[in-house]
Amino acid sequence: MPSRAEPRAAAEWGLRVVVFALLAWAFWRAIRPVAVAAVGQANAAVVRPALERWITAPPGAVHVTMDRGAVLPAYARHWLVALRREGTAVTWNATTALGPTAIDAEPVADPRGATRVRVAAPGGATVVVRDVLGPLDSLRVAAGGQGVTVTIPASVRGIDGVADGTSARGAVTEALTLRRLLVLGRAGWEAKFLVRSLEEEGWTVDLRLAVTPKTRVIQGHIAAIDTARYAAVIAVDSSVAPAVPHIAAYVRSGGGLVVVGSAARVFRGLDSGTPGPRLRDSGGLYPVTALVPDAVVLERQGNVVAVAARRVERGRVVQVGYDDSWRWRMTGGDSAVARHRAWWTALVASVAYAPSTERAPPPDADAAPLAHLIDALGPPAPTMRAGRAPPDPTRSPWVFGALLAALLLEWGSRRLRGRR
Amino acid sequence: MSEFVFATAKYESGDWDAAPLVPANLIDSVARYTAIDVAPRGVVVPLTSREMFEYPLLYVTGHLPLRFTDAERRNVQKYLDRGGMMFVDDHNHDTHGVFHQTATEELTRTAGRLVDLPNTHELYQCFFAFPDGPPNTTHELNGWGDNLVHDHLQAVLRGNRIEVLYSSKDYSSEWGYHPDSKRFNEVDNTRFGVNIIVYALTR
Numbered sequence: 001m002p003s004r005a006e007p008r009a010a011a012e013w014g015l016r017v018v019v020f021a022l023l024a025w026a027f028w029r030a031i032r033p034v035a036v037a038a039v040g041q042a043n044a045a046v047v048r049p050a051l052e053r054w055i056t057a058p059p060g061a062v063h064v065t066m067d068r069g070a071v072l073p074a075y076a077r078h079w080l081v082a083l084r085r086e087g088t089a090v091t092w093n094a095t096t097a098l099g100p101t102a103i104d105a106e107p108v109a110d111p112r113g114a115t116r117v118r119v120a121a122p123g124g125a126t127v128v129v130r131d132v133l134g135p136l137d138s139l140r141v142a143a144g145g146q147g148v149t150v151t152i153p154a155s156v157r158g159i160d161g162v163a164d165g166t167s168a169r170g171a172v173t174e175a176l177t178l179r180r181l182l183v184l185g186r187a188g189w190e191a192k193f194l195v196r197s198l199e200e201e202g203w204t205v206d207l208r209l210a211v212t213p214k215t216r217v218i219q220g221h222i223a224a225i226d227t228a229r230y231a232a233v234i235a236v237d238s239s240v241a242p243a244v245p246h247i248a249a250y251v252r253s254g255g256g257l258v259v260v261g262s263a264a265r266v267f268r269g270l271d272s273g274t275p276g277p278r279l280r281d282s283g284g285l286y287p288v289t290a291l292v293p294d295a296v297v298l299e300r301q302g303n304v305v306a307v308a309a310r311r312v313e314r315g316r317v318v319q320v321g322y323d324d325s326w327r328w329r330m331t332g333g334d335s336a337v338a339r340h341r342a343w344w345t346a347l348v349a350s351v352a353y354a355p356s357t358e359r360a361p362p363p364d365a366d367a368a369p370l371a372h373l374i375d376a377l378g379p380p381a382p383t384m385r386a387g388r389a390p391p392d393p394t395r396s397p398w399v400f401g402a403l404l405a406a407l408l409l410e411w412g413s414r415r416l417r418g419r420r
Numbered sequence: 421m422s423e424f425v426f427a428t429a430k431y432e433s434g435d436w437d438a439a440p441l442v443p444a445n446l447i448d449s450v451a452r453y454t455a456i457d458v459a460p461r462g463v464v465v466p467l468t469s470r471e472m473f474e475y476p477l478l479y480v481t482g483h484l485p486l487r488f489t490d491a492e493r494r495n496v497q498k499y500l501d502r503g504g505m506m507f508v509d510d511h512n513h514d515t516h517g518v519f520h521q522t523a524t525e526e527l528t529r530t531a532g533r534l535v536d537l538p539n540t541h542e543l544y545q546c547f548f549a550f551p552d553g554p555p556n557t558t559h560e561l562n563g564w565g566d567n568l569v570h571d572h573l574q575a576v577l578r579g580n581r582i583e584v585l586y587s588s589k590d591y592s593s594e595w596g597y598h599p600d601s602k603r604f605n606e607v608d609n610t611r612f613g614v615n616i617i618v619y620a621l622t623r
Contacts, residue, residue: 187456187621188421189476196503209622212455217546217622237421261421284422323421330473330502337502 008413015410022403047072051079054088061089063381071098071166071369081376091381092373099125099166102368105159107176109231109352110345111202113155115172120147120368121163128162151346158362171365176354178231180204180220184243185236187211190260193326194234197341198348206230210239225250231352232256237323241266251315256351261286261323272296272308272319279304284324298350309350316351424450424621426462427475429506431492434484434519437464438511439592442479442613448599449610450617454547467492472499477620480508481592486523493530500531500576505620506584513557513565513590520588527576531584536572543573543582547618548611554587555612557594565590581623585616 047064054062062083066072072080072092084090101121108114119127123144129137129152139148141163152159161168181198185191187209195205206220223229225246233247233255240247244266251257251270262278264271264286272295275286279301287304291297298318299307309318329340366372426443430436443462450458465472468491472478478499480486486508488496500506508527510520524534537543539553553572560569566588576584595610602608 186421187454187618188424189621190421192476192621192623193503207622210455211547211618211622212453215454215547217618326476327422327474330476330499330504331470 005417008417012410012413015406015413018406019403019410022399022406026399047076051076051083054083055079058083058086058088061091064090064092065095066092066098067095072373074364074366074369074372077373077376084377090377092377093380093382098370099163100370101161101163101166101168102371103159103161103168103170104367105156105170105172107155107172107174107356108151109176109178109349109354110153111178111204112153114349115152115154115156115159116149117152117159117161117170118147118149119161119163119168121161121166122146125163130160130162131156131158157359158365166370168367168369169365170367171361173359173361174356175359176356178203178352178354179227180206180230181232181234181348182206182208182222182225182230183234183236184208184240185210185234185260185263186239187217188236189326190323191236193329193340194236194260194344197329197337197344201341201345203345203348209236225255227253227255227353230255231354232258232348234258234260234348235263235267236260237263238266251317252313254314255353256315256348257317258347258351259317259319261321264288264319267317270312270317272310272317273305275319275321276304278323283322283327285321286323288319288321307347315353318347318351320347421457423457423459424477424617425459425475426450426617427472427478428462428464429472429478429480430464430466431480431482431486432468432489433487433522434482436480436482438483439481439509439596441596441598442481442592445595445597445599445602445610446613446617448602449608449614453611453614454618456617456621467495469495473502473504476504477617478504478506480506481511482519482523483511483517485518485521486526488526488530493526496530500583505582506531507587507616507620508584509587509590509592511590511592513559513588513593515566515568515588517565524574524586527584527586531576534574534576534584534586537575537577537582537585539572541580541582542623543585543615543619546622547615550612550615554589555609557589557591557609559590559593582619 064072080090099121104118106116108116117129119129121127121141123141125141127139127141127148128135129150136152137150139150141148156172158169158171161170181203183191183195183205191209195207199205206222207218208222209217211217225233233250240263247257248270257270259267259271262275264275273288273291276289279285279287285301285306288308291305291308292310295308295310297305297308306321307318309316325340329336426447428443447458447460447462450456465475472495508523510523512519514520528534544550544553556569559565570588574586575582595613
């Protein structure tokens, strides 16, 4: 009759066999020759047919090589992620350095439509911004810089940023609603020409200019000053004093305010600083002095602050020291009219209240392709050679767990020999 | 902020200084009726100078032919493109006279087609109200010049804005007197001049 120890010894032998078998299997997995699919080019013409083959007959591993700085398109990335989830090891590398290009686009409050585009790119890179119709602008990133910002005078939906051959596709996902502007002040050249420039740019302007204390020239239908009607109020001088409480409430509820020259004196609590004595040599400038702590300087004239801005609750206020900007338009060079118009348009856009509505991004948007690639497939790996399979991260824990369990059982069985 | 300075245009072809009392009279009226910050003295600016761009309203008058030189024409076109406005008045009050004949031709060539300005235009309402359009002058009513009462002023318009305002009514004679003499008028006849200045400053 066999002793009770014999089945235990047999079980221990069995466990040892399991451990060796698992180790042998893992070793074989590590050295076995595998079918590695490699794609020489990353452009869609080459990747797409390969992906179509791989989806129907998944190989053990695939490796994608990108050249000429082109990052894998988003659809191919999604396919490769799906392949990996089905058990295919996926790796990639690039023959040339891929630029860390990313793009962000947002609409600007401009009636003619404008888009602010920021492209992240390495210092020294040449950035080309383009839409479906072709290039729109080209800039070089400053040495040590991290990208460029460009404002395109057009509404675009999808936009590409290409930095040294690496492309990113952004999308404007907001649509702005622009309301009217209201200009208040005394009759004078400054009010006349700033209104003219803004109207030429496409803004609809309501106007109330005092000719005498009781007589005003009015354009448009002057309604209550609120965000339902006005995108911004422009106060040209201190004659707006009686309307200051209404304007302050409007700003606090989200409205935009441009305060020109000495008008800041009547906007206590909304101003970025105190208007100093007027400097005639600087083309008529009330320097913004004694800046409040949260004010941001937007423009300097020599040593003095010419334009500053701040937030006031939900609204924004920009304080302009110049009160004779009309002279730029009348007496400047050949581009003076366009520059005066652009300067005022940008100023108003920086404060204008413009409620936005969301738009779905186009399906091919890929704002940061390299970041998305690394996020989805991991960092680049060396080129795969035939017969060398990459480690299989999805199966290794199971093999390790089985090995550990068998060894523990075998060890425990030996330790417990002789106990009843 | 800049004060309003009344500027008279000096051109090479004719008697640009034919109405020397008009500037002072209109300056007096602007100061008298409005709160507009106005310079006490006017200036004379050549149409060939860069200085003319400092004054977005120019007064042009004369009896003799008005022919711009090439340099004057270029400057005037640039001036109007940038938003300047010109008030041109025929001091002859004569549509058959040389000033009218040459000025209308020159302005059409330089600025564009002159059209009759509707008497409902905001120019006639922007400060004093002139419901019947441009006020008549004594020269018209007395039958001098072309013996016509002109119902309309003419203008070169950009959109609805006046770039060049042209008058055949001879306001240069009507307003050409010392400001102190206003007290003898039952109704100040320079009030329409105030409208032109207010319009230029606000539109």
